[in-house]
Amino acid sequence: MKKVIVVGSVNIDVVYKVDKLPQLGESIRGYDLMKLPGGKGLNQAIACKRVYEETIFLGCLGDDTNLLKNVLLKDKINDKYLLKSNTSTGTAIITLTNHDNTIVVIPGANDEVSIEYIKDNISLFTKDSIVLLQNEIPQETNEFIIDYCYNNGIEVIYNPAPARLIDKELLKKISYFTPNETEARTIFNDDNLENIIKAYPKKVIITIGDKGVIYYDNEIVNIKAKKVDVVDTTGAGDTLNGILCAYLAQGYSLKDALTFATKGASIACLSLGAQAGMPSKEIIEKG
Numbered sequence: 001m002k003k004v005i006v007v008g009s010v011n012i013d014v015v016y017k018v019d020k021l022p023q024l025g026e027s028i029r030g031y032d033l034m035k036l037p038g039g040k041g042l043n044q045a046i047a048c049k050r051v052y053e054e055t056i057f058l059g060c061l062g063d064d065t066n067l068l069k070n071v072l073l074k075d076k077i078n079d080k081y082l083l084k085s086n087t088s089t090g091t092a093i094i095t096l097t098n099h100d101n102t103i104v105v106i107p108g109a110n111d112e113v114s115i116e117y118i119k120d121n122i123s124l125f126t127k128d129s130i131v132l133l134q135n136e137i138p139q140e141t142n143e144f145i146i147d148y149c150y151n152n153g154i155e156v157i158y159n160p161a162p163a164r165l166i167d168k169e170l171l172k173k174i175s176y177f178t179p180n181e182t183e184a185r186t187i188f189n190d191d192n193l194e195n196i197i198k199a200y201p202k203k204v205i206i207t208i209g210d211k212g213v214i215y216y217d218n219e220i221v222n223i224k225a226k227k228v229d230v231v232d233t234t235g236a237g238d239t240l241n242g243i244l245c246a247y248l249a250q251g252y253s254l255k256d257a258l259t260f261a262t263k264g265a266s267i268a269c270l271s272l273g274a275q276a277g278m279p280s281k282e283i284i285e286k287g
C-alpha cells in the first residue's frame with residue numbers, strides 16, 4: 001500500500017447555466033448562479049480521499065476561502081500542508097449548456113505553488129508514495145516534482161489538463177499520462193488517438209468522454225464508461241484520475257484501477273458541480 005500525494009490547484013467555481021453560448025458581442029441571460037468548490041488538484045484529491053484514506057493534498061488557498069475550508073473539513077483533507085496566500089483563490093468561470101461546459105480559469109493563488117513550497121514539504125515524497133499532478137500550477141513546479149520523483153524512484157501520474165505543450169522527455173520519467181482526447185491531440189500534434197497510445201504502451205491513457213478510456217497493451221484496450229443520465233460533466237476527468245490513483249496505490253492492476261475509475265467518473269456526472277457526485281469506495285464497488 002502506498003500513500004497518494006496530489007499536488008495541484010484549488011478553485012472556487014463560479015457556475016451558471018445558459019441555453020446556448022453567446023456569440024461575440026452578444027448579451028444573453030444566464031441563470032442558476034452558484035459558487036462551488038473546484039480546481040483540478042483539489043477535485044482529484046477529494047475523489048481519491050473518498051475512496052482511499054491515505055491521501056495528502058498540496059496546494060495554495062487564497063484569502064477568500066470559507067467555502068473551501070468547509071470542504072476540506074467535510075472530506076477530512078488535512079490542511080496542515082496547504083500554503084495560505086493573501087491573493088485571491090483561483091477562480092473558474094464555468095458556463096453550463098445542456099450537454100457540455102466551457103471553463104475560464106484565473107489562477108490567483110495557484111501560481112504560488114512554487115518549487116520552494118515543494119522543497120519545504122519534500123520529506124513527504126517518499127518511495128511509498130504515488131504523486132498525482134495536473135496543469136493548473138506553474139509548469140516549473142510540475143517539472144521539479146517529476147525530476148525529483150524520477151531520481152528517487154517515486155511513481156508519478158500526470159493529468160495534463162488543461163493542455164500545455166511539454167517536452168516529451170518528461171514522459172520517460174512518469175508512469176502514466178492521462179490526457180483527454182482534445183488534450184492528447186494538442187500535446188502530441190496528432191489527430192490519430194490510436195497512434196498516440198501505440199507509441200506509449202500502458203503509459204498514455206486517453207479519456208474519451210462517455211466512451212470511457214483507451215490505452216495500448218499489446219492491443220487497444222477500451223474500458224467503457226457506465227451509461228448514466230448526465231447532469232454535469234464538470235470534474236469527471238478529475239474523478240477518474242483521483243480514483244485511478246487510489247486503486248493503483250492499493251496495488252490494483254492498471255486495468256482494474258481504470259475499471260473502478262471510469263465507473264466512478266460516470267457516477268460523478270449524476271450531480272451538479274465538480275465534487276458533489278464523487279462516489280465512495282462502497283458505491284464504486286457495489287454491483
Ligand code: RIB
Pocket residue numbers: 011012013037038039040043091092103105136234235236237238274
Ligand atoms: O476539471 C474541472 C475543474 O476545472 C473545475 O472544478 C474548475 O475549477 C477547473 O479548474
